[in-house]
Amino acid sequence: MSKETDTAADLGVQLRTADPATGLRAAGALRRIAELVEATHVAEARRAGWSWEQIGDALGVTRQSVHTKYGKKGTDV
Amino acid sequence: MFETFAKSTRVAFDDAKYEAARRGDRRVGTDHLLISLLNEPAIATAVGADAEAARRAAEALDRGALKAVGVDLGDYRAPGRASLGRHVPLTAGAKSVLQRTLAIAASEKSRSLTPRHMMLALLERPAPDPAADLLAALGTDPDRTRERLAAV
Numbered sequence: 001m002s003k004e005t006d007t008a009a010d011l012g013v014q015l016r017t018a019d020p021a022t023g024l025r026a027a028g029a030l031r032r033i034a035e036l037v038e039a040t041h042v043a044e045a046r047r048a049g050w051s052w053e054q055i056g057d058a059l060g061v062t063r064q065s066v067h068t069k070y071g072k073k074g075t076d077v
Numbered sequence: 078m079f080e081t082f083a084k085s086t087r088v089a090f091d092d093a094k095y096e097a098a099r100r101g102d103r104r105v106g107t108d109h110l111l112i113s114l115l116n117e118p119a120i121a122t123a124v125g126a127d128a129e130a131a132r133r134a135a136e137a138l139d140r141g142a143l144k145a146v147g148v149d150l151g152d153y154r155a156p157g158r159a160s161l162g163r164h165v166p167l168t169a170g171a172k173s174v175l176q177r178t179l180a181i182a183a184s185e186k187s188r189s190l191t192p193r194h195m196m197l198a199l200l201e202r203p204a205p206d207p208a209a210d211l212l213a214a215l216g217t218d219p220d221r222t223r224e225r226l227a228a229v
Binding site for chain 2: 018020021022023025026028029030031032033034035036037038039040043069070
């Protein structure tokens with residue numbers, strides 16, 4: 001067995017043994033990180049002249065969904 | 078319902094939306110309500126932790142949970158904050174906290190909803206709940222906190 005599959009198997013064991021509260025918290029934490037990293041870099045991309053379509057393609061979502069989420073300024077707190 | 082909110086409660090409510098955006102959450106949860114209430118010095122004293130301590134505890138809970146599933150964040154630090162939509166919805170838990178806040182204020186025949194009422198409602202949250210988890214991580218004693226809140 002290669003080292004990589006060992007690591008994957010270890011992770012699988014860890015994922016199965018984490019209790020639901022911990023596992024769900026981890027999933028929530030990953031989502032929070034994704035939101036913050038996405039918001040920061042969508043803003044960067046816009047400043048660098050990327051179109052909504054290009055940003056949507058980079059994120060694997062539609063132009064509309066990224067524009068709806070980040071297009072309207074002034075609602076930023 | 079909102080016109081009966083004391084000004085400080087409305088501020089706490091707005092702060093909770095800000096906390097959600099800062100954390101990268103798309104909904105206002107009980108944890109965001111708790112952190113925003115802890116900006117009130119009287120509430121922070123009663124609970125025994127301020128907003129900054131609660132933010133650090135939430136971050137530590139996240140890192141601990143990620144580690145348990147095999148994700149090590151290393152030197153990751155949260156960049157900026159997420160942008161908020163015009164309307165930031167509440168989680169089911171946050172909605173029931175608002176309902177309990179109203180009920181507690183009504184039971185005291187209070188004319189306005191104060192941060193103390195909301196804090197009492199948050200202390201009732203049974204685990205699993207984001208605010209209950211945060212209070213436990215902060216080592217808060219619910220009974221002692223309730224006693225101290227009586228003086229607020």
